[in-house]
Amino acid sequence: MxxxxxxxxxxxxxxxxxxxxxxxxxxxxxxxxxxxxxxxxxxxxxxxxxxxxxxxxxxxxxxxxxxxxxxxxxxxxxxxxxxxxxxxxxxxxxxxxxxxxxxxxxxxxxxxxxxxxxxxxxxxxxxxxxxxxxxxxxxxxxxxxxxxxxxxxxxxxxxxxxxxxxxxxxxxxxxxxxxxxxxxxxxxxxxxxxxxxxxxxxxxxxxxxxxxxxxxxxxxxxxxxxxxxxxxxxxxxxxxxxxxxxxxxxxxxxxxxxxxxxxxxxxxxxxxxxxxxxxxxxxxxxxxxxTESAIPLTRAQRRAAARVADEQALAARIAAKREAKQEREAARRVPRWAVGTSIFAVPAVAAVAVICVLGPGKSSAASNEIALSESSCGTGWTNPQAGAQSFSLTNNGHNTAEVFLIDPSSNAVFAEIENLAPGTTRPLTVTLSGGSYAFRCAFTDGTALSSKTYLVSGGSSDANTGFAPVTDQDLQQPVADYRAYVQQNLPVLLADSQRLAADLAAPDLAAAKTDWLTAHLDYEGLGAAYGTFEDFDTKIDGRATGLQGGVNDSSWTGFHRIEYGLWHGQNAAVLKPLGDQLVADVQGLIKAFPNQTTDPNDLPLRTHEILENTLQFQLTGISDYGSGTALATASANLHGTQIVLSTLVGLMQARDPQALKSIDTWIQTVAADLNAAHHADGSWTALDQLTAAQRQQINGDLGELLEQLSVVPGLLEERSSA
Structure with a gap:
């Protein structure tokens, strides 16, 4: 407080x-x-x-x-x-x-x-x-x-x-x-x-x-x-x-x-x-x-000035008395209580009128003061009914709490408030249809308890849809499936990185450009794993942004550093050590990955974040250091997103199959946009070679896909206490 x-x-x-x-x-x-x-x-x-x-x-x-x-x-x-x-x-x-x-x-x-x-x-x-x-x-x-x-x-x-x-x-x-x-x-x-x-x-x-x-x-x-x-x-x-x-x-x-x-x-x-x-x-x-001291006033002048001042003061007093008399007469015409009342009444009446006009749904939304603590949860719902319900939740306990409004028979969540601190009150608005409901409270000290079951009768056409909570156990299998995918593809990344390093050592820089793209797309297709890779992600795929020396910083390594050198005319003597370092970093990642942990909540979050980064860095050209392969990278990112979604499809299907269907439709749309820039010889249209209409279509379709994907993190957020 x-x-x-x-x-x-x-x-x-x-x-x-x-x-x-x-x-x-x-x-x-x-x-x-x-x-x-x-x-x-x-x-x-x-x-x-x-x-x-x-x-x-x-x-x-x-x-x-x-x-x-x-x-x-x-x-x-x-x-x-x-x-x-x-x-x-x-x-x-x-x-x-x-x-x-x-x-x-x-x-x-x-x-x-x-x-x-x-x-x-x-x-x-x-x-x-x-x-x-x-x-x-x-x-x-x-x-x-x-x-x-x-x-x-x-x-x-x-x-x-x-x-x-x-x-x-x-x-x-x-x-x-x-x-x-x-x-x-x-x-x-x-x-x-x-x-x-x-x-x-x-x-x-x-x-x-x-x-x-x-x-x-x-x-x-x-x-x-x-x-x-x-x-x-x-x-x-x-x-x-x-x-x-x-x-x-x-x-x-x-x-x-x-x-x-x-x-x-x-x-x-x-x-x-x-x-x-x-x-x-x-x-x-x-x-x-x-100047004033140099010109003294005469006695006659001082007397004249004093006389003028006295006359002015007298005139001011007369005017003041006359004005005071006029005010008293005006006050008698309008009672003072009426003036004072109107001062407060006019704004108040205007406020009530505005509230009535702008808040027509007030009568349909019941307000309930809901209290919770470590000893009781969700007391005070006095008028359970269908339609709009407005709750004011107050944490009277000693620990921060998460509060869920659920169906106790299925554990489906209809509304929630996170991080309700002790001594604080927060509003919760939800539209309900008929059924049974209960509040469930989970405190940071481990206390978890539920309210009594409230029965709601009637129906509502625009009622909130409940969704089943996702637990840590629900996410364990998707995490295992995704880690298996990464484990399977890391050796492919290593083999293609070694081929790139061999080209740089030969030296065969023309072949290196082709093999660079293959190896880079291997890495970009891993998708959500960058949250698990720790420092290896910066070593393997970091950009020069933020480095003290920029593109000339000696600590900059990985795919983008090699890209910069290949497409800016640097010779093999400069690039060979970078190829060797890339292979060493990929080998280090393969050795470290089995002992690295993947946060289960990362998977739902990455379904949106991967392509958010694509829109921010790839389709703006920020991540292009000369190769002109931003659209190829975007395609690999889309593939990585599909892999992540494939591990979560069972959870999504059980909670919002319509959202899953819409997401799949827009994935196919964006894939078609990107495939149009992929030529038969394996090359890709550079970002700056797209027409304004083509660029607008890709950005627009990807933006719509991101809107569809934005529901996934909230829908599949881990709620172990709900």
């Missing part, structure tokens, strides 16, 4: 201080102008802004709850991106405006004094509403990313309370804060937090199906317990998790360095400009003082 509180604390403190400073300046300006009677107008504007912000938060909360699971992900993802845009704009605006904020507001108040009280209401409302709306949006986003609301709300409450206390101290002049430094320091931290919110929002859009690549992980640190204190702390404060997709990582790395650089550069520029202005101002003031 507390690890989720820090981002909300910071946004509450910073936004609260911004809004509080605005209110303090407005109040102080009126008090010093002798216009205390107009303070009510300021507080009316503040109240209206607060009411609007709370109503906005209600709209976000209740309309999101009425959306289906995928819709909630898309809704949350879009709002996360909007929140990042608002926060980024806010930190840059405050960095620029902090120095002149007081003067600008005083000028507005002075102008408003010549008009009706309504102008003051609008001035204070606009000044505070922006901060309130930003706060509501960012707090809603951080609460959603945290999966619970208690921690973020506590953090925001503490931050706002401290901001109010600080503003009171500044108003009473008992507290001194360097606001420029404060907003600069908090701006740096908020940019880091916003980068995490951006990554989370992109992940939400992927989970909602709006953006592809949900299973294309840049890293998946399965060895890290996502429920541990350090993982939850990092996830709660920075929104960085042990498993992140390529899109999330790219978005994070594009946003953070660039935004931070522009922000820090702006701070330095503002500091330099301020120093120069202060120096020039001091010089001007000194010159002015010297």
């Amino acid at each position: 507390w690890n989720d509180a820090f981002p909300s604390f910071l946004i509450g403190l910073r936004e609260g201080l911004e809004a509080g400073l605005i209110v303090s300046i407005l109040v102080a300006t009126l008090v010093r102008a002798g216009q205390r009677a107009r303070l009510g107008a300021v507080w009316a504007g503040v109240g209206a802004a607060v009411a609007l912000s709370l109503s906005f938060a209600a709209v976000l909360t209740f309309t999101a709850a009425d959306l289906p699971a995928g819709g909630q992900d898309v809704f949350g993802g879009v709002l996360s991106l909007i929140a990042v845009a608002f926060v980024t704009t806010m930190v840059f605006w405050m960095r620029k405006s902090a120095r002149s904020l007081s003067g600008d507001l005083k000028a507005r108040v002075t102008e408003a004094l010549g008009h009706s009280a309504g102008v003051l209401v609008v001035t204070s409302f606009i000044a505070v509403a922006r901060e309130g709306l930003e706060t509501s949006l960012f707090l809603w986003t951080t609460a959603k990313s945290a999966g619970e609301s208690q921690g973020p709300m506590i953090g925001a409450g503490i931050g706002i309370a401290l901001a109010v206390a600080a503003c009171w101290g500044l108003y009473r002049r008992v507290l001194k804060i360097n606001l420029t430094k404060f907003f600069s320091a908090t701006g740096v931290v908020l940019i880091v937090i916003a980068a995490g919110v951006l990554a989370y929002g992109l992940g939400d859009l992927q989970e909602g199906g709006l953006i592809p690549g949900q299973s294309a992980y840049a890293f998946n640190l399965s060895s890290i317990d996502s429920g541990s204190w350090y993982a939850t702390l990092i996830a709660g404060t920075l929104n960085l998790t042990p498993a992140m997709t390529w899109l999330q990582v790219i978005g994070y790395l594009l946003y953070l360095p660039l935004t931070m650089y522009l922000f820090v550069r702006g701070i330095r520029s503002a500091t330099a400009a301020s120093t120069g202005t202060a120096t020039a101002g001091a010089a001007t003031a000194s010159t002015s003082a010297q």
Whole structure:
């Protein structure tokens, strides 16, 4: 809970201080102008802004709850991106405006004094509403990313309370804060937090199906317990998790360095400009003082000036009394209680109307508070019925849990929540038909238990389809079959690699080019095994990307290094040692492979990842070092994917035969696209020789195949406790 509180604390403190400073300046300006009677107008504007912000938060909360699971992900993802845009704009605006904020507001108040009280209401409302709306949006986003609301709300409450206390101290002049430094320091931290919110929002859009690549992980640190204190702390404060997709990582790395650089550069520029202005101002003031002292006023002039000042003060007092009288008359015409009520009622009524329009399914989705702990699982489902069901699951235990909604008679899983940390609450939405259901809870300490069986009557045309959980035992045979395939093909890889090495030693570089492709396709066809090969994959098939010396780095070896040399005119003396090293590395792999372990969860994941890498590296030409054989490699990758799927076909057939059929159809389509580039003499069309239409067709068909394959990792994820 507390690890989720820090981002909300910071946004509450910073936004609260911004809004509080605005209110303090407005109040102080009126008090010093002798216009205390107009303070009510300021507080009316503040109240209206607060009411609007709370109503906005209600709209976000209740309309999101009425959306289906995928819709909630898309809704949350879009709002996360909007929140990042608002926060980024806010930190840059405050960095620029902090120095002149007081003067600008005083000028507005002075102008408003010549008009009706309504102008003051609008001035204070606009000044505070922006901060309130930003706060509501960012707090809603951080609460959603945290999966619970208690921690973020506590953090925001503490931050706002401290901001109010600080503003009171500044108003009473008992507290001194360097606001420029404060907003600069908090701006740096908020940019880091916003980068995490951006990554989370992109992940939400992927989970909602709006953006592809949900299973294309840049890293998946399965060895890290996502429920541990350090993982939850990092996830709660920075929104960085042990498993992140390529899109999330790219978005994070594009946003953070660039935004931070522009922000820090702006701070330095503002500091330099301020120093120069202060120096020039001091010089001007000194010159002015010297000039004034050189021209003393006469006694008559001083008397005339004093008389003018007295007349102006008298005129101001008369005008103030007249204006106060007009306000009292206006107040008698419109009761104050009516004004105050409307300030809060209008936004609230508008929010209710929006919720009713955007959340028409609210009445059909029952809400249930479901509690779980190591001693009980899934208590609190009071109205089991067919149709949309909305659950709010709270982990009251001491360990992180996975929660499944299952059919107890078949163990089919209809919905699940992973890594529900102690003390947190997360929503779960599912559409059910008639039948029997139960919650099953699996805690990280090994505790596994089920709720009572709930009977649901009726039916629903769009009900979720349950799928049988996959256990470690279910995956053992596919892993054994795949390892047998690799074991059988490693000697073929060795023989073809030795032939390539012999060509380089002969030297016969023309034959080496032909034999290089044969041996390289042997390796690429092994597919999912690269997750098992450990360091041998880099030695045998690594690219020059990231190496200090690039293509000239002495540590670069393997197929791509030989490819670079063959197609860039390097002689046999340079290439022969590389051929010998390749043979030695393949022999080392053959010796090490029997003792290497294959993670059972790797197989379902690789069904998508192999071709994801093909689309990213082969069909963009990134992995081509001169041979022009990217399409041949893509064909080998497709074959490797088919081999992996063949080991999982039994599990897929039992869980989603229609998905398996669609996958097979699109595999044949992509295979036909690639075979069209394979000529009778064994050569392949180079990637840059394809027409725009051919390239678009291959990319489009492979993209559709990836969409079909994206269901496999989730469908066959190991769920030993379900």
